[in-house]
Amino acid sequence: MKQFRNFINGEFVATNKTFxxxxxxxxxxxxxVHEAGQAEVDAAVAAARAALHGDWGRMPVARxxxxxxxxxxxxxxxxDDFLEAELADTGKPRSLAAHIDIPRGAANFKVxxxxxxxxPTESFEMTTPDGGTAISYALRAPLGVxxxxxxxNLPLLLMTWKVGPALACGNTVIVKPSEExxxxxxxxxxxxxxxxxxxxxxxxxxxxxxxSAGEFLTRHPGVNGITFTGETRTGEAIMAAAAKGVRPVSxxxxxxxxxxxxxxxxxxxxxxxxxxxxxxxxxxxxxxxxRVYVQRPIFDRFVQALxxxxxxxxxxxxxxxxxxxxxxxxxxxxAKVVSYYDVARSEGATVVTGGGAPSMPPELAEGHWVxxxxxxxxxxxxxxxxxxxxxxxxxxxPFDTExxxxxxxxxxxxxxxxxxxxxxxxxxxxxxxxxxxxxxWINSWFLRDLRTAFGGAKASGIGRxxxxxxxxxxxELRNVMVKL
Ligand code: NAD
Ligand code: 6OD
Numbered sequence: 001m002k003q004f005r006n007f008i009n010g011e012f013v014a015t016n017k018t019f020x021x022x023x024x025x026x027x028x029x030x031x032x033v034h035e036a037g038q039a040e041v042d043a044a045v046a047a048a049r050a051a052l053h054g055d056w057g058r059m060p061v062a063r064x065x066x067x068x069x070x071x072x073x074x075x076x077x078x079x080d081d082f083l084e085a086e087l088a089d090t091g092k093p094r095s096l097a098a099h100i101d102i103p104r105g106a107a108n109f110k111v112x113x114x115x116x117x118x119x120p121t122e123s124f125e126m127t128t129p130d131g132g133t134a135i136s137y138a139l140r141a142p143l144g145v146x147x148x149x150x151x152x153n154l155p156l157l158l159m160t161w162k163v164g165p166a167l168a169c170g171n172t173v174i175v176k177p178s179e180e181x182x183x184x185x186x187x188x189x190x191x192x193x194x195x196x197x198x199x200x201x202x203x204x205x206x207x208x209x210x211x212s213a214g215e216f217l218t219r220h221p222g223v224n225g226i227t228f229t230g231e232t233r234t235g236e237a238i239m240a241a242a243a244k245g246v247r248p249v250s251x252x253x254x255x256x257x258x259x260x261x262x263x264x265x266x267x268x269x270x271x272x273x274x275x276x277x278x279x280x281x282x283x284x285x286x287x288x289x290x291r292v293y294v295q296r297p298i299f300d301r302f303v304q305a306l307x308x309x310x311x312x313x314x315x316x317x318x319x320x321x322x323x324x325x326x327x328x329x330x331x332x333x334x335a336k337v338v339s340y341y342d343v344a345r346s347e348g349a350t351v352v353t354g355g356g357a358p359s360m361p362p363e364l365a366e367g368h369w370v371x372x373x374x375x376x377x378x379x380x381x382x383x384x385x386x387x388x389x390x391x392x393x394x395x396x397x398p399f400d401t402e403x404x405x406x407x408x409x410x411x412x413x414x415x416x417x418x419x420x421x422x423x424x425x426x427x428x429x430x431x432x433x434x435x436x437x438x439x440x441w442i443n444s445w446f447l448r449d450l451r452t453a454f455g456g457a458k459a460s461g462i463g464r465x466x467x468x469x470x471x472x473x474x475x476e477l478r479n480v481m482v483k484l
Contacts, residue, residue: 002031004182006040006206007189009047010199015040021182024091024327025317027366033182036205036213041174044203045222048145048172051200056172057142059198061116068113068168070195071188072106078191085183086156087318091367092281092326094318104448105156105184108164111450112470116168119468121477133484140475142170143248144224147217149238150185151230152178152329153284153390159185162227162250165470167201174203174223176214180329182206209234221245227473228252229286231388232414232459239462250473251462252286252455254388255416258409259289259445260399260431263297265421269443271302274394275309277419277445279372282326283337283392286460287417287439287446291385292396293408299398303376306396307353310372315358317367325392327368334368337391341373344384344395349375354393380411388414402427406434415457419445438464 004021005012014034021031036044051057056064075082079102086097123137146166150159159175166173177185185204192202207213218226218241225248228238232253242249259277261270277289294302313324328334334357341355354373373393378385385395399405409418417439420431432440438456441447448454451467463473 001029002183004031004033004186004206006034006036006044007186007202007204008040008044009203010193012189013040013043019179021089021180022330023088024329025367026364027331027368030088031182033179033206035207036216038216040205041213041216041220044174044205044217045145045220047200048174048203049222051198052142052145052172054200055198056201057170061170064168064170065113065117067195067197068109068164071191071197072109072113074191074195075102075106075109075188078187082156082184082187085187086181089155089181089183090152090326090329091317093323096281097318101154101157105160107450108157108160109168112165112168115165115451115468115471119471128483134481135484136479136481139478139480140169140471141478143474143476144171145222146171146173146474147220147223147226148173148175149214149218149226149228149230150175150177152180153281153286155181156184156188158229158252160188161465162229163188163202165465166227166474167197169471169474171474172201172203174205174217176205176207176217179206179208210237215241218242219244223247225249225473227465235462248473249462250465252465253416253459253461254390254414255286255288255456255460256291256386256388256412256414257287257289257417257419257437258412258435259292259394259419260405260409260421261292261294261298261302262420262422262424262427263295264423266423266443267298267301267305270421271305271309273419273421273443273445275306278306278394279310279313279325279392280446282328282370283372284329284390285446288390289419289445290389290394291408291412292394293399293405294396295405296398296400299396303352303374303396307374310353310374313372315360315369315371317364325372328370328391329368331368333390334370337370337389337393340384340387340389340391341370341393344373344375344378344382347378347382347384349382349384349395350377352376352396380408386412402430406431409435413459416460417441417456
């Protein structure tokens, strides 16, 4: 049985308290995770602080950049190990992890290493009161010891999305992966060690949130900043912890994203795009679409076409031929998603397709499978239209005018992403301006350029990461005034 130990100061550290790691495809126990307590958190913070002021802090940027490229190369060299680890933890289709999760794990180090190497800082020349000259310039100092608290849906991708820029900026990190997906964060410890990243720069603590590693870490006064991806409610708890010591936070939180399809859209592309945004990764993508609004002239045809797409998705484990839909992450999450399926029915939804759990062969019967599900006919006040479900499901409603679509899209406390389908440039740009989100995709979804700002408006987040925007969180801008 695999053992997932904490990684502290360059060493794998066992504890005497373990919990089970289960495979979503069949609920089998596949590993034991060593839960970090206060002592391990203290040790990780001390190690991270020592490295910050030691080898890592003194290292020239060029060498740091070289090391981060080496990390990316080593992830690529061990691509299959990372892939198998992610598949075991999540059960997602192999092609999805092989094309998105693992390549992004490597890219997140390369991109930010190169940005840090090339980014300019500002400088001003001025005349001083005595008629002399002064030049001021800004330098970017690392924020310090950064806590990186991660979810389970894209474990390596989302963790490195934060560890990459944090390390590139000269910080040291302590990662708290989700209790559901301990594998790839642990494996990254081996990579750091192999390529020669100094001890204490990258640390991993396993455990849960409240009363466990997550809470101990985010409350620790030796942590200078917290970057977090996860549920909005957890973000509120972490923000309260960060208030002590007035420590900065960067948050990527939940969403209840709208997909909007105008009658002039390329129909087949819109259906494929919305299907992907609703069902990919079994709907466990924060950017996913759970509310679809379709202009009335194509509404019935669209519902029928999306139904056919959903029903054509093959449900099964990572390597099943043609698999399109894996399991949900856990029994607990399945219970939550299925309870929303029941709520939709009790609220009077028309179930266009799905609405339950598929029957699976005996060896997979204990897995966390659900059917892709589409509803119509609910009022906007319905819970499945208001609350984030994080499963492979969506409600589709018709709209008539652009103004109506904007009002519907904005009628939510969240503001993460939207996907708009139209061939009219004017409509596209007006929608992009009018919908209150951090990310607006036109005729596309989850198309990523890592140089761009990523994050959510309203209850979907605080701050932006991506490209130079990541530097704004992971560094303190220091102004230096030089009187010549
Ligand atoms: P979660 O908030 O339950 O857990 C995320 C992490 O926080 C885990 O590591 C957990 O152990 C830790 N945690 C929980 N309580 C804590 C506490 N009180 N203090 C410190 N740490 C704590 O989220 P999840 O269920 O793992 O992930 C799904 C959620 O993440 C969804 O809401 C989804 O929308 C969101 N998400 C958002 C983005 C984004 O970019 N906006 C990306 C991915 C996922
Ligand atoms: O692509 C990214 O960088 C990113 N942060 C994706 C988030 C996906 C949410 O589930």
